[in-house]
Amino acid sequence: MNEWHDALTRKLQAFKGLGPEDMEMLRELQKPRSLIESGKEVVYEGQYPHSAYILREGWACSYKRLRDGSRQIIDIQIPGDFLGLRSLLLRASDHSFLTITDVEVARLDRQRMLDVFRRTPRLAVGLMWAASRDEAMVVEHLVSIGRRGAFERTAHFLLELGERLKLVGIGDGRTYPCPISQSILADALGMTAIHINRVLRQLREAKIVVFRDGIVEFLDIKRAAEITGFEMAYLDQVPVN
Amino acid sequence: MNEWHDALTRKLQAFKGLGPEDMEMLRELQKPRSLIESGKEVVYEGQYPHSAYILREGWACSYKRLRDGSRQIIDIQIPGDFLGLRSLLLRASDHSFLTITDVEVARLDRQRMLDVFRRTPRLAVGLMWAASRDEAMVVEHLVSIGRRGAFERTAHFLLELGERLKLVGIGDGRTYPCPISQSILADALGMTAIHINRVLRQLREAKIVVFRDGIVEFLDIKRAAEITGFEMAYLDQVPVN
Known part of the structure; x- marks a missing residue:
């Protein structure tokens, strides 16, 4: 799998319309990379300041814990997904992320995201598309739990x-x-x-x-x-x- | 309630950081307005092409209908909320909207939204903040149905x-x-x-x-x-x- 075909790039190819400068920014965003072992909390509910991550390799899950100790998992993240992109604009993260396997991630802070919006607006729209799709899944999970x-x-x-x-x-x-x-x-x-x-x-x-x-x-x-x-x-x- | 204090503007004041040109765009976005009576479907699941709306006055709800005829309501929309902003980037709307009362709305198509991103990036971030907050609510509804x-x-x-x-x-x-x-x-x-x-x-x-x-x-x-x-x-x- 070469640099041009990492999981996030593959996913964004389904959105289309990205040019060479978007691809360049996409590669840049995925550096530097770091490894986190399985069973670690990457972002936690209420964390401030908080970052988002691109999950390059491995699996994670997003969840909220209730006061009685029970846990509701909101979604599973697979390679090419973001961890916490959506809550980057909230003052504090509204939920937590846990690694399910060893993972490779690239960190994204708020400033870096705003740079993407300024420098590569088409990529920004692609990232918002990915976030929209993530939310469509959460909605479907709500429908499933409520009515299936x-x-x-x-x-x-x-x-x-x-x-x-x-x-x-x-x-x-x-x-x-x-x-x-x-x-x-x-x-x-x-x-x-x-x-x-x-x-x-x-x-x-x-x-x-x-x-x-x-x-x-x-x-x-x-x-x-x-x-x-x-x-x-x-x-x-x-x-x- | 004057032009500067419509519901969406009040809501975005909680986000802060908007300048005069953002406020001007925000007013522009809310024109022209139209009235829709209660009990009408504004956007339907699978609709293509589809628009989003700013709900200026009145109440609506977003929902998905299952094949067995049952319905899961995803969220309630109140004045200042968007109808379908998030699914504007998806090829077709992934859920439906129904007016609960008579409403006043302003229509937003995809091109108009992309103009906002190009011309007033700070306002664009404010709108993404509102969308992030909307999703935080959907997540909380998932937690509620799953674990409360x-x-x-x-x-x-x-x-x-x-x-x-x-x-x-x-x-x-x-x-x-x-x-x-x-x-x-x-x-x-x-x-x-x-x-x-x-x-x-x-x-x-x-x-x-x-x-x-x-x-x-x-x-x-x-x-x-x-x-x-x-x-x-x-x-x-x-x-x-």
Whole structure:
């Protein structure tokens, strides 16, 4: 994978319209890089001042912790995603980020982001597109938790993850590596660990999807999309017309 | 309320740093205005091309409808809010908007937004701040539906609404006009109409908050904040230090 095809660049190619100077800035933004091991908090709720990061390699999750100790995971971040881009404009970060695997990141502070807006407005629009897409996913998670049953909700989440990974060159949408634990999956789907375990077994027995040993494999992806009503337009990965 | 103190301007004053040319652009953006009556769909999911709107007066809600006919309301929009700003960069709108009351709006297309970014970058950052704050609310709704009980979730939602309205000069946070029906409230909180009715009665009997005849009145706002763990930092209405 050369410099021009890192995950963020691959993702932004779905947005189109970036010129050579945007690509140059995109490379510049991804330096310097640093490594953070798994299980570390990268940004925490209420942090001030706070930075955002480009996640170059590895997985993370964004979450909020409630006073009773429970946790709601808002989204999973995969290579090419931002950690905390959206809350960079808020006075303090409104949620936390935890690394799920060892990761490679590039740090972005507010000033650097404002430079992008001044110097490469087209790239800025591309980054806002990526942020819009991230929010479309949070909205879809809200819809899932509010109105989809546990079985459909879980399958929907795994379908979404497959499409997101495929866009950045990981897996083919049907089979993909997935280093997230059942406890993280439960907290992302508003369920308990026991409940998610049962639902994953039901999905396996229904021959829809198997999630085992860090691999997700859809056995019948067409049926999975049918039962969950998965419409990928909100991921904005394909042209509308 | 003069031209300088419309709801959007009041809201953006919480962000600070706007100069005279930003204020001029902000006034320009709010023209021409049009009236839309209550119960109308302003933007619909999948619409292409689609516009965004500044909601100058009145209330609306954003939602997604599922294939089984159920609906999840994502957020309520009040004066000074945008309808669909975030999805303007997506190829098609990823959700729908419905007017709850008669409203006055100003239309914003993609080109006009890009002009704002080119001509008044500080205002553009202010608008992105407003969009960031809107997403912080969606995140909080996800947390509520995923991890808060129905009683706490409902009180939390009414507390948030009070603070948002206060910022744009409507009510004092404790007592405010609220034209939303129980059916909309149920769809916002991932509950059934029967369930929300029972929870509102419980909140009234616990002398925490009364929602009746289009008015929300907190009887014990301190206790409401305590039981729900309401921390308004995510609304970014007050400086952190």
